[in-house]
Structures are given as structure tokens and as C-alpha cells.
Amino acid sequence: MTDFFYLIPIALAIGAAALTAFLWSLRSGQYEDLEGAAERILLDDEAAEGPACNARPRGTA
Amino acid sequence: MSCCVAGDIAFDRGAAQEAAAMRAELRLASREVGDNLVQTDLAVPDVHCGACMQKIERALGALPGVAHVRVNLSTRRVAIRWRSDAPMPPLLETLERLGYPAHLFDGDADRPDEVLSELIRAVAVAGFSAGNIMLLSVSVWAGAEPGTRDLFHWLSALIALPALVYSGRIFYRSAWRVLRAGHTNMDVPISIGVSLAFAMSLYDTVHHGAHAYFDATVSLLFFLLIGRTLDHMMRERARAAVKNLSRIAARGALVLHPDGRREYVPVAEIAPGMTILLAAGERVPVDARVEAGISDLDCALVSGESAPQPVGPGSMLRAGTLNLTGPLTVVATAAAKDSFLAEMVRLMEAAEAGRSGYRRIADRAARIYSPAVHLAAFLSFLGWYVVGGDWHQAVTIAVAVLIITCPCALGLAVPMVQVMAARRLFENGIMVKDGAAMERLTEVDTAVFDKTGTLTLGDLVLRNADAIPAEHFATAAALALHSRHPHSRAIAAEANRRGLRLVSFDRVVEHPGLGVEAVAGAVSWRLGRAAWALASNERGGAGDAGTVLARDGVALATFTFDDSLRPGAVEAIAALRARGIAVEMISGDAPEPVRQLAERLGIDRYQAGVLPADKTARIAELAAAGRKVLMVGDGLNDAPALVAAHASMAPASAADVGRNAADFVFLRDSLTAVPLALSVSRDAARLIRQNFALAIGYNALALPLAVAGYVTPLVAALAMSTSSILVVANALRLRAPRLGRRQTGGEGAAPNLARLKMEPAE
Numbered sequence: 001m002t003d004f005f006y007l008i009p010i011a012l013a014i015g016a017a018a019l020t021a022f023l024w025s026l027r028s029g030q031y032e033d034l035e036g037a038a039e040r041i042l043l044d045d046e047a048a049e050g051p052a053c054n055a056r057p058r059g060t061a
Numbered sequence: 062m063s064c065c066v067a068g069d070i071a072f073d074r075g076a077a078q079e080a081a082a083m084r085a086e087l088r089l090a091s092r093e094v095g096d097n098l099v100q101t102d103l104a105v106p107d108v109h110c111g112a113c114m115q116k117i118e119r120a121l122g123a124l125p126g127v128a129h130v131r132v133n134l135s136t137r138r139v140a141i142r143w144r145s146d147a148p149m150p151p152l153l154e155t156l157e158r159l160g161y162p163a164h165l166f167d168g169d170a171d172r173p174d175e176v177l178s179e180l181i182r183a184v185a186v187a188g189f190s191a192g193n194i195m196l197l198s199v200s201v202w203a204g205a206e207p208g209t210r211d212l213f214h215w216l217s218a219l220i221a222l223p224a225l226v227y228s229g230r231i232f233y234r235s236a237w238r239v240l241r242a243g244h245t246n247m248d249v250p251i252s253i254g255v256s257l258a259f260a261m262s263l264y265d266t267v268h269h270g271a272h273a274y275f276d277a278t279v280s281l282l283f284f285l286l287i288g289r290t291l292d293h294m295m296r297e298r299a300r301a302a303v304k305n306l307s308r309i310a311a312r313g314a315l316v317l318h319p320d321g322r323r324e325y326v327p328v329a330e331i332a333p334g335m336t337i338l339l340a341a342g343e344r345v346p347v348d349a350r351v352e353a354g355i356s357d358l359d360c361a362l363v364s365g366e367s368a369p370q371p372v373g374p375g376s377m378l379r380a381g382t383l384n385l386t387g388p389l390t391v392v393a394t395a396a397a398k399d400s401f402l403a404e405m406v407r408l409m410e411a412a413e414a415g416r417s418g419y420r421r422i423a424d425r426a427a428r429i430y431s432p433a434v435h436l437a438a439f440l441s442f443l444g445w446y447v448v449g450g451d452w453h454q455a456v457t458i459a460v461a462v463l464i465i466t467c468p469c470a471l472g473l474a475v476p477m478v479q480v481m482a483a484r485r486l487f488e489n490g491i492m493v494k495d496g497a498a499m500e501r502l503t504e505v506d507t508a509v510f511d512k513t514g515t516l517t518l519g520d521l522v523l524r525n526a527d528a529i530p531a532e533h534f535a536t537a538a539a540l541a542l543h544s545r546h547p548h549s550r551a552i553a554a555e556a557n558r559r560g561l562r563l564v565s566f567d568r569v570v571e572h573p574g575l576g577v578e579a580v581a582g583a584v585s586w587r588l589g590r591a592a593w594a595l596a597s598n599e600r601g602g603a604g605d606a607g608t609v610l611a612r613d614g615v616a617l618a619t620f621t622f623d624d625s626l627r628p629g630a631v632e633a634i635a636a637l638r639a640r641g642i643a644v645e646m647i648s649g650d651a652p653e654p655v656r657q658l659a660e661r662l663g664i665d666r667y668q669a670g671v672l673p674a675d676k677t678a679r680i681a682e683l684a685a686a687g688r689k690v691l692m693v694g695d696g697l698n699d700a701p702a703l704v705a706a707h708a709s710m711a712p713a714s715a716a717d718v719g720r721n722a723a724d725f726v727f728l729r730d731s732l733t734a735v736p737l738a739l740s741v742s743r744d745a746a747r748l749i750r751q752n753f754a755l756a757i758g759y760n761a762l763a764l765p766l767a768v769a770g771y772v773t774p775l776v777a778a779l780a781m782s783t784s785s786i787l788v789v790a791n792a793l794r795l796r797a798p799r800l801g802r803r804q805t806g807g808e809g810a811a812p813n814l815a816r817l818k819m820e821p822a823e
Contacts, residue, residue: 004209004212008216011193011196012193012220015189015192015193016189018189019185019186019189022185023182023185026178026181026182026185027178031181032133032135033133033134033135033136034135035134035135036111036114036132036133036134036135039110039111039114039134040111040114042111043111043114043115
């Protein structure tokens with residue numbers, strides 16, 4: 001019975017972390033161009049026009 | 062095309078003017094984003110792979126003043142941020158040079174889709190809660206001892222509450238809205254069922270009860286939200302694609318002030334009495350009168366007339382017509398809000414009111430379903446209370462009835478099928494506004510077609526090319542290269558197709574509204590209107606209809622033209638007839654071309670010279686006779702009829718207003734899109750009925766169990782999941798067969814648009 005006091009909060013925390021991560025990625029615009037993201041991974045561009053470029057100005061705002 | 066080279070010199074002045082106007086327009090459409098940056102959003106329909114993205118981002122990023130470029134491959138748009146203190150970078154020109162013609166699109170690109178992200182967040186929260194509660198519930202079902210069970214129930218309640226409040230509000234809001242309006246929809250039983258089940262489970266948890274329905278409530282929300290999100294995504298995708306098509310009509314015009322100053326003024330600020338300089342190739346921004354200049358107007362989108370109309374000083378122009386050949390100085394006679402376009406919009410609003418009566422299948426089902434469910438729940442409560450006398454047990458059973466009959470499967474049944482159908486149409490170049498449009502299309506029994514631009518392509522082709530001697534043809538084509546008049550273009554295109562070697566002239570002059578003249582040595586050649594090209598004693602038999610080629614006033618050849626038939630028109634009409642749909646044609650064009658086309662297509666019911674208001678009147682007349690009308694049209698003058706009809710379709714080339722009014726927009730040239738959309742919609746309707754039957758049949762089985770009191774939370778969870786999976790699996794069947802069979806027509810017509818697909822077709 002006492003194990004629950006550790007295990008359940010841990011389970012919930014893991015779930016909540018995943019949820020937060022998803023909501024964060026949603027807000028930072030990572031789902032706005034799924035087709036584009038799929039193609040960009042194949043481009044070997046040094047300038048790294050990755051999703052991070054788009055996310056940064058909004059994330060810090 | 063070869064004519065581009067020859068035409069360059071002639072168009073230079075016009076092109077420079079156009080470029081200036083285009084830049085002014087671009088600047089108007091851009092917005093400030095802070096830090097001295099301005100953002101311009103452009104639609105680039107031809108972007109289709111990673112290499113395109115890279116090419117565009119590199120080329121635009123290298124332009125002076127450009128700070129950031131980002132291509133969105135899903136929406137086929139590019140966002141460019143540039144410094145507002147520098148001159149505007151040549152964005153359109155650069156894209157054009159790269160081979161990706163871009164244009165401004167109408168709309169609200171800056172406004173992200175709030176509803177979608179709200180839905181997705183709601184799905185995420187519901188999914189998280191459902192997963193965790195299920196974890197705890199499985200332990201309870203496995204036989205936890207009472208102490209543990211109570212603890213787990215409390216935890217479940219704790220996790221369920223935020224999900225119910227956060228994710229559930231989408232349903233509560235919608236239910237509250239319809240209830241206030243005195244209707245009911247699927248969201249009413251969902252809201253009541255979910256809230257009651259939660260309240261009851263909380264009560265049981267407090268009183269150490271054995272059963273709690275937290276898992277059922279939250280997973281119910283989860284499943285339903287998935288359906289809701291899919292439905293919304295389908296509509297948004299189509300809407301965004303339609304927006305991309307809409308080139309902004311005329312955002313402004315070059316106004317000549319009395320003091321000689323020229324200024325680019327937005328359309329909304331143009332007042333009657335202002336003098337506007339209208340270059341060749343521009344659309345008339347507001348209703349106006351010609352002050353100076355001679356030209357030809359393309360009225361196809363406005364009135365449906367296929368032949369270009371000559372205009373000169375004193376002619377009245379309607380907003381939306383296209384100035385073809387010569388620059389005009391016009392005086393505005395009406396402000397934008399009183400112009401022809403605005404009148405059409407008013408007619409459309411009037412027509413809209415007539416159609417709002419349609420209720421979607423799901424809502425109609427809900428009208429029967431939700432009272433039935435509530436009655437069943439209430440009766441079982443009453444029954445158990447009277448027989449057993451235990452109100453707690455009676456309420457528990459009533460809640461079980463509500464949960465087991467909650468339209469989980471119904472909520473997925475319709476959107477799943479419609480999403481699959483929309484995807485299949487999308488693969489075939491047809492965009493659907495929403496699911497209701499497909500439902501309406503299946504009920505159609507009469508199809509009304511517009512002529513110009515719908516049954517025909519709206520561009521003229523030379524009809525008697527074979528009857529003209531090759532040398533005269535070559536001369537005519539050489540002259541035709543210097544004009545944008547549709548007749549000239551048709552001659553040049555035909556010559557190009559035949560690979561004729563063209564002669565060159567010393568000097569070529571276009572006389573707007575009349576024709577093209579060339580001088581070679583002492584000989585003068587004219588291609589144009591008979592009355593102008595021929596010496597007075599030569600006129601007579603030729604008439605005014607065609608275009609003649611003359612040498613020193615003597616006719617050498619007469620060219621006659623025809624509106625080219627849209628590919629697939631014959632097959633489409635035959636296919637509609639085969640499905641028992643009556644076909645009619647209503648056109649604003651002159652009686653003769655309408656009659657000819659009707660005969661060619663074998664349409665026996667047709668009307669010519671119809672005004673926009675009369676088109677709506679005809680639709681209303683048919684509707685009053687109990688017919689369900691499908692309107693297919695492209696012009697501004699068709700827009701009110703498109704709204705008035707039970708269902709409507711427009712080609713991608715249609716006027717923006719018409720395209721926005723239509724339920725379906727087809728991107729490829731072929732008219733076989735019409736029967737295809739019809740058959741896919743009918744397939745979808747059949748699957749929706751099957752899904753309803755499945756869901757109802759399942760409810761009929763489960764309801765007695767619930768009423769008898771045998772439904773524990775475990776049974777409810779199992780039953781709900783199975784029925785949802787069944788319904789989804791049935792919806793997926795729409796994809797598999799039939800796809801190859803109907804992939805007809807339009808191949809190669811618009812390859813870039815044809816690529817607007819979601820994934821490779823099987």
C-alpha cells in the first residue's frame with residue numbers, strides 16, 4: 001500500500017510531463033507545417049532552417 | 062510560348078506600369094511585425110517538395126533587405142519578413158524567375174486557427190486523463206480491496222475533473238447555444254450524460270461505492286473530441302486551399318488627382334467622380350464610365366458573355382470586368398460598396414437566408430435520438446425507483462443507460478466517413494467546404510450549368526483554321542502576337558501549335574478596340590474588326606462577328622472563333638443523366654452561342670441572356686417545384702445562384718466571390734469532377750447510413766442490459782470501445798475500392814494543382 005505513495009505520483013508526473021511537452025510543441029508552431037518538416041530533415045543546409053528558427057521568437061515572447 | 066519574345070517590346074510600357082501597381086498592392090497587403098520588419102505572405106501553388114522550399118528560401122533570403130523567409134509546404138505559402146526602411150525587395154519577380162509564380166491570397170493568414178488548436182489541446186488533455194484513469198480503473202476491475210479502490214476512485218476523480226472542465230467545455234458551449242435557440246443536437250445528451258455520470262460517480266466515491274464511471278466519462282470525451290477535430294481539420298484544409306486560389310481582385314487603382322498627381326488608392330477609398338488610369342490587363346475596380354481611350358473588355362466573369370466587348374469614350378464599365386487591349390482613363394460612377402460586385406454580395410446574402418434551413422444528418426439524428434435516450438434513462442430511473450424504492454440504485458442505473466447510449470459511435474460515425482470522402486475528393490482535385498455540402502449533394506435531382514467558363518473553358522479557339530491558306534495564317538499570326546485580344550491570342554496559339562514560321566514586320570501598331578496594323582514596305586496589313594480593316598467598298602458580307610486579315614483594305618481571310626468546350630463536359634452530362642439527374646443551362650450570354658452549345662451537348666432546357674437576379678429566380682422556381690438543385694457556375698453573376706442552390710460547384714478559375722460561395726471547388730479542368738463528387742458523396746452517404754445502423758443496432762443490444770442493471774463500468778468501457786472501432790473501421794472502407802475506376806479526365810490539365818494531394822494515391 002505504501003508503494004502507491006511513490007508510484008502513483010511518479011506515473012502521473014510522467015504523464016503530465018508528456019502532456020506539457022505536447023502542449024509546448026503545439027504552441028511553438030511545430031505542427032504548422034508537417035509536410036515541410038518531413039522534407040526539411042533531408043536538406044543538408046548549414047544554415048539549419050529548422051523548426052527552431054520559427055519557434056524562437058515566439059517562445060521567448 | 063514564342064509570342065512572349067515578340068510581345069515584350071509592345072508590352073514594355075504596360076508591364077512597367079503593372080509592376081508598379083503590383084508592388085503598391087503587395088505593400089498594401091503586407092503587415093508590420095515590429096522591429097522595423099514587414100511581413101508579406103504569398104501563395105506559391107507550385108511548391109511541392111523539399112528542394113523547392115530550399116530553392117525559394119535561399120533565393121529570397123539572398124535579396125537585400127530580406128530578414129527571414131519561411132516556406133510552409135502544407136499550406137503552400139511563403140512568409141517573407143523584410144526591413145521596412147529598405148526598398149521593397151522584388152519578391153514576385155524573383156519567385157517568377159525561379160519558376161514558382163506567386164500571388165497574394167485573400168484572407169486572414171495572420172490569424173492562426175484558434176479553434177483547431179483549442180480542439181487539439183482539448184484532445185490532448187482528455188487523452189492524458191483517459192489514459193491515466195484507465196490505468197487506475199484496470200486495477201479496480203482486477204479486484205482491488207475496498208481501501209485501495211476508494212483511493213483510486215478519488216485519484217480518478219481528481220484527474221477527471223480538469224479534463225471535464227477543460228475538454229468538456231467544447232460540448233457544453235455548443236449544447237448551451239442550441240438549447241438557448243430552442244433546438245437540440247448531439248452535444249446535449251453528451252453534456253448531460255457526462256455531467257450526470259461524473260456527479261453520480263463522485264457521490265459514490267464519497268460514499269465508498271463499488272462502481273465509479275470516471276473512466277467511461279473521460280474516454281467518451283476523448284473519442285468524441287477526436288471526431289470533432291477530424292471534422293474541423295477537413296473543413297480548414299479545404300478553406301485554406303480555396304483561399305490560396307483567390308487572387309486578390311483589385312486592392313486598389315491608380316487615381317489621377319485634379320492637380321496631376323498620381324496615387325495608388327485602395328478600392329474602398331475610391332469615390333465617385335475620381336479619375337482612374339486603367340492599364341491593359343487590369344480589372345475595373347468600381348463601376349465607371351470611360352473618359353478617354355479605346356479598348357476591349359472581357360466580361361465573361363461578370364455577365365457570362367464570351368465575346369470581348371469593344372468600349373470607347375462614354376461606355377459604362379462594370380466592376381470586375383477585365384480591360385484587355387488598351388489603356389483607359391475612366392471616371393468612377395459608384396463607390397466600391399455600391400458597385401456591381403457589392404450588389405452581387407447583397408443578392409447572395411438574400412439567397413443565403415433561404416438555405417439556412419438545412420440541418421445536418423447528425424443533428425437530425427440527434428433530434429430523434431436525444432429525446433429517446435433521455436426518455437429511456439428517465440423511465441429506467443422511474444421504474445427502478447418504483448419497484449426497488451432505492452433512489453441511489455435507480456440513479457446509478459439511469460446513468461449507466463445514459464453512458465451506454467451516449468452517441469459516442471454516432472459522434473464518430475459521420476465525421477470519420479466525411480473525412481475519408483473529402484480526402485478521396487481531394488486526391489481527385491476537388492475541395493469540399495464541409496460535410497454538410499456532401500450530404501446536400503446526394504439529394505440533388507437537377508443540375509443547372511452556367512455556360513461561359515463552366516461548360517466552356519472561357520478561352521476562344523480558332524474554328525476555321527483549316528480553311529485558311531498557310532501564308533495568310535502566318536501573316537495573321539505574326540500580327541496577332543502584338544495584341545492581347547482573345548481573338549489574337551487564339552490565332553497565335555493555333556499558329557504556334559501548327560509550328561508555322563512567322564514573318565516579321567518593320568513596324569506593328571495595335572489600335573485598341575479595332576485591331577493590329579503592320580507596315581512592310583509600301584504594303585499595309587491589318588488584322589481586326591472588319592469595319593476597320595477593310596476599305597469601305599469591301600465591307601458587306603463579312604459581318605462584324607469575326608476577325609479579318611486584310612492587305613491594303615482587301616480581305617484575305619476571315620477568322621471565326623468558338624469558345625472551347627471544357628474537357629469532360631460531354632461525359633459529365635451523360636453521367637449525370639445516367640444517374641437520373643435533369644440537366645439545364647442558364648447563361649448570361651447571347652442566344653446564338655448558347656443555342657449552339659446546348660445542341661452540341663444535347664441539353665434541351667436552356668435560357669440565354671439571363672440576368673444574375675433571374676438566375677436566382679430560376680433556382681427558386683425549381684426549388685419551389687420540389688427540386689433539389691445543383692448549381693455549377695463560375696462567374697460573378699453566378700454567385701447568388703450558387704448560394705441559392707441546394708448544392709453548388711465552381712471551377713478553380715471562377716471569380717473569387719463565386720468560389721467562396723460554392724460548396725465544392727474543382728481544381729482540374731475536367732468537368733467529370735461533377736459526377737465524381739456526386740458518386741463519392743453518395744458512397745459516403747451509404748456508409749454513414751450503415752454506421753448509423755451499426756450504432757443504433759449496438760444501442761438496441763446494450764440498452765436492455767443497462768436497463769436491467771447489468772452494466773458495470775467495465776462493461777460500459779468495453780462496449781463503447783468496440784462500437785467506436787467498428788464504426789471507424791467501416792468508415793475506412795470508403796478508401797479501398799473504386800478509386801482507380803473513376804480517376805478520369807483532367808490529366809495534365811493542371812499538373813501543379815493535381816499535386817494537391819495528401820498522400821500517394823493507391
